[in-house]
Amino acid sequence: MSDSIPLSLQVPEPEVRPGGKPDFSGVNIPRAGTVRRPDVDASPADFRDLGYTIIRVLNRDGEAVGPWAGALNDEQALQGLRDMMKVRAFDARMLMAQRQGKTSFYMQCLGEEAISCAFQHALSPGDMNFPTYRQQGLLVAGGYPLVDMMCQIFSNERDPLHGRQLPVMYSSKDHGFFSISGNLGTQYIQAVGWAMASAIKGDTRIAAGWIGDGSTAESDFHAALVFASTYKAPVVLNIVNNQWAISTFQGIARGGSGTFAARGHGFGIPSLRVDGNDYLAVYAVAQWAIERARRNLGPTVVEYVTYRVAAHSTSDDPSAYRPKEESDAWPLGDPIERLKNYLIGKGVWSDDRHAQFAAEVEAEVLAAQKDAEKHGTLHSGGKPSVRDMFEGVYKDMPPHLRRQRQQAGV
Amino acid sequence: MSDSIPLSLQVPEPEVRPGGKPDFSGVNIPRAGTVRRPDVDASPADFRDLGYTIIRVLNRDGEAVGPWAGALNDEQALQGLRDMMKVRAFDARMLMAQRQGKTSFYMQCLGEEAISCAFQHALSPGDMNFPTYRQQGLLVAGGYPLVDMMCQIFSNERDPLHGRQLPVMYSSKDHGFFSISGNLGTQYIQAVGWAMASAIKGDTRIAAGWIGDGSTAESDFHAALVFASTYKAPVVLNIVNNQWAISTFQGIARGGSGTFAARGHGFGIPSLRVDGNDYLAVYAVAQWAIERARRNLGPTVVEYVTYRVAAHSTSDDPSAYRPKEESDAWPLGDPIERLKNYLIGKGVWSDDRHAQFAAEVEAEVLAAQKDAEKHGTLHSGGKPSVRDMFEGVYKDMPPHLRRQRQQAGV
């Protein structure tokens, strides 16, 4: 031991920091269409390679290619485009509303729209998402009213959550959207529990857990994988790898090597990596994983490779920790642009119709906002009542809370 | 969805329960000597197969074979045999002492002696184990006085821990043995933190974390793997898979398929599985993993495949949940018998010398017990003081504790 060399701590760092030139040459991206598609009931041990590659459908020329292509018809793909555009327009307006002081906080999903929008369409009514704060696309694609989302964001008198929750922490059982917590990772094991309940009851509903790359480090990620594998729970365990966790790059959560998807292998859970900016690929993989769950074949881990284009939240300024141009250099492109080009290539869409729809969607979002603002924004107009603060802690208000409400004079 | 078949919960069950015939035919055991030995600096991605097989050195004929053989000379192997015999004799006596009411609780490691005994000899002075309650072999093989262990078990006036801890929850910094907690899994990430500290200081000491198969389900197992892989901490992460967690078979923690070792792969950590009842194999693998850590190459996961022959603890009766004969059917045999046969085969040991040493070790343990009992046992003789109960909560006793001690009249 005495002649051993001194040890040293190895702290991973991203390739570049502000001032540097973005460099994604280290990201290994296979050509679209080249990754095989196993049967859903194939043995997980036989396709571990799918946890180390990237399933892609849309190639550079905007064509859908390979064994994962063909899952959607044109109308469905068009719907996907519209969903994504609506999410983006919604984000832009709400960001502005926050800057105008109409709410305290907002979080965009810029660049990641394909993931939640496509996934939602692969689900069936009755299924349940356990989302993070960055899956607003699940609600938008699922037809949840924009105005209700906005009322929540504004904490106004029509806020479905009665002002209790931080903006964007939506909840809608009817739309298969579990109440967002704010504490990272907790929802992942809850999704597994919900799925187990469906199996216990002999129902046919499945669950989807959602987690960010950074949050895979949380312990409840492990709990979820353990429980899901042990009971073969009908759940899809989604990991959205958008490269960043606030200021921290994904290498801190991922460690030395391996992929987030590969974490499933240690549990015998089949694990796929997919191009998160490719709507068609996301849909195809989601459908595959959901079918496995539905057929009682157990859980699937899916890692979506994408990039968080915007700031983490309105409280964050990413120029402090990564080059401004990094998002432009991101090699998987923009999900809306890519699907648009595909549809134009297929002759079912055009630049004109795109511009027209963009204007329509802009108007729809604006109208919703006007509607929502009639009921107040955070600091002006209609507010949830103070009584509401005391309600809902328990089903029936216990004596001590009643006393406190009286003290508060409401 | 409506035409989907109903889901159902799948709860893993062991092959047999009491009354059934033990069956380990499902356990895949490669022939001794057949698993390759990669260089310690080889890329983990190139030997993932070692997480799915079992490294073995001693074959049925008691010969040491294959690329992992030859790590120990005869004197070292003899020392190993003596260590294991001492641990077994110690366990037997302490079990009896518990039955006689001399202590409240005891835990044996019957059948698992090779693991901790061999590992300890692969460490260097200054290294630190973060053990569970089933690694008494680390202390015994490390030369920690049996009488001190016994005084701890008896909670007597010479108990190094002053009666504060449950029996077997030893602590000895000088012997590289971290204080045992009782809360499962917590020590695993602490081992990683300790190893990181060594790297931060530029020292040469490495850490070893220990965990049971059942406890790998705990969240701190995940925390440990995340931190170890991110900072390439100089730590060996040992998993003792003795098939049982109290009444729960390893399938509940392990899930559908995969191995415990394979959990390391998702983090890019090299992972090996080894025959835990083969002293020579354990030593060789320990040495390999320790060398990786020492050379700043980062963590290694090692799964020891073994069998918990005894009850979980003195509070447990395994005949309620597994066939009595199961341990006899365990295909990897008994570690002491196997090493003994090897040494006899080499001509450096004999049945006579074995019997003689067994008697010696018995006498040594008995003498130690007599010595320890002079200082009291749990319910009679010398006791730790009541003042001791108030000491050591903080470095300096704060006023409120001083008041309480006065109130207690001590």
Next chain:
Amino acid sequence: MPRMTMIEAIRDAMHVTMAQDPNVVVFGEDVGYFGGVFRCTQGLQQKFGRSRCFDAPINESGIIGAAVGMAAYGLRPCVEIQFADYVYPGYDQIVSEAARLRYRSNGDFTAPLTIRMPTGGGIHGGQTHSQSPEALFTHVSGLKTVVPSNPYDAKGLLIASIEDDDPVIFLEPKRLYNGPFDGHHDRPVTPWAKHPLGDVPEGHYTVPLGKAVVRRPGKAVTVLAYGTMVHVAEAAAEETGIDAEVIDLRTLLPLDLDTITTSVTKTGRCVVVHEATLTSGFGAELCALVQEHCFYSLEKPIARVAGWDTPYPHAQEWDYFPGPKRIGEALINAMEG
């Protein structure tokens, strides 16, 4: 009426609710085939099948988190944490999730689950088999916290807890599992069969949450206790001959403040007892409430008898445990002046 130990009563409560409501499921470490390390779930798997009662991986956050998801689905999970000392890894799922789900989703999702766990000392279990963490739950809005002191209450309270639409922390004083315990550890163990509260009706009944009960009426001093300490306090009253009124709180939150203030207003003196460490224990809340609501009746400061502010020791267990001697001294002291 059948005689039951507290273990049998708890088991029976689960049996009754599982038979009545297919949404009740039971799981936890070693609770399935084996029936739990204290045998509280023995026979349930055999009776209700592996998907209603099963073994869980050793991950308390996983057990509680999965239960939250199941409860949100519509089940009524009743999970076991093997010892209360092991609940901390699951604390986040309790505090941030179960307790707040109804509130934050405005009732869109709820978490009607029960978390059972053996609590308290007196079995030479050392620091990790003896703790009394109730105050860590009573501080959390959205939870109910229950501590039975006998088989009759244990069954009735557990049924009420499982049927409750909010998350309930159900703490089982393990030293009471097999018999009432008056703190005299050196005397032979009395079985529940000899105690009137060991008479447990068959079938369904509830003991309502939020209602305390006067165990021993008295005029001189009020003793507020729960769990094991109810029996120790009764013993202390007998032994000192002080006419103490011993109140068994049964539910700590919501608390039955009326029963407490009625008694203290009458006696003018109050002693609060618990096994948990003193500082910031639930006794502090009781003191705060009693001095607030009974200030003008109090003739002496409220006294607390509790575990010392140290980890739970192994060898010094009986010096740590608030036994009849310490409680008796507090009673005598409360009567002076």
Next chain:
Amino acid sequence: MPRMTMIEAIRDAMHVTMAQDPNVVVFGEDVGYFGGVFRCTQGLQQKFGRSRCFDAPINESGIIGAAVGMAAYGLRPCVEIQFADYVYPGYDQIVSEAARLRYRSNGDFTAPLTIRMPTGGGIHGGQTHSQSPEALFTHVSGLKTVVPSNPYDAKGLLIASIEDDDPVIFLEPKRLYNGPFDGHHDRPVTPWAKHPLGDVPEGHYTVPLGKAVVRRPGKAVTVLAYGTMVHVAEAAAEETGIDAEVIDLRTLLPLDLDTITTSVTKTGRCVVVHEATLTSGFGAELCALVQEHCFYSLEKPIARVAGWDTPYPHAQEWDYFPGPKRIGEALINAMEG
């Protein structure tokens, strides 16, 4: 003397200790390159290198567990939990490990670590950026719990905490980071530069753990407060014109009972204030102690003004927060009769 915000003072404390002792290391989520979401660690990585100050994976149990291991090695880790609301996943490592390591190993291993976390509300952060969990730490034997109320104390207490040989929970009232806050959220923010306690000496000094301070001397009623509430209580005293003595506890455990009892014995009246939910909050312990030690001086029941027993709401933040109006009413009420 330099003027500092509380953020700068906290940063300076780490800077001073890191420069002095190579065993001090700092890590946590986003604390490395970026310098922390509140910028408390800004510049430390640049100055001391990546192995002294670095980003951690998002795993609070991992952060604290690794720190326990490092502390056992001989380092003095000072880790950041991004918000106190996120400490629960690491609660087991605090309660079962850091707090008990010295005791259970009889001093063979110790855990001299400091766990910093922003606490409290007033920033429209909703349920997961506003909590005040101090009572969950004061109940745990083996921990010290510190809450500064100004830059001067923050630096001196943090240096004392890092140098302390026991684990310290260091709660930073985030609403005070950039200026004292009297609870009038509708008035312009005052910066620390205008407050005398924004004067922070350079270099090394300590404010000892376990010592409270009288912030505002008075004769009529004692107010026990800490963190943000010190300023709100001072405002309430000014606004009501009541001659209140405001005590800033600074350290909750060990508690400076002498300063408290000296004051209450003098005033005969006491109001306890905190942001945390009322039930089983640290105020309960304060009430229990004050009534025990000052019973014969008290002229009125001790009053508590605290957060309501609900999760921390977003829209109703200022109805939840114990502002100067509620404290003022409690003061007026304490003076009546």
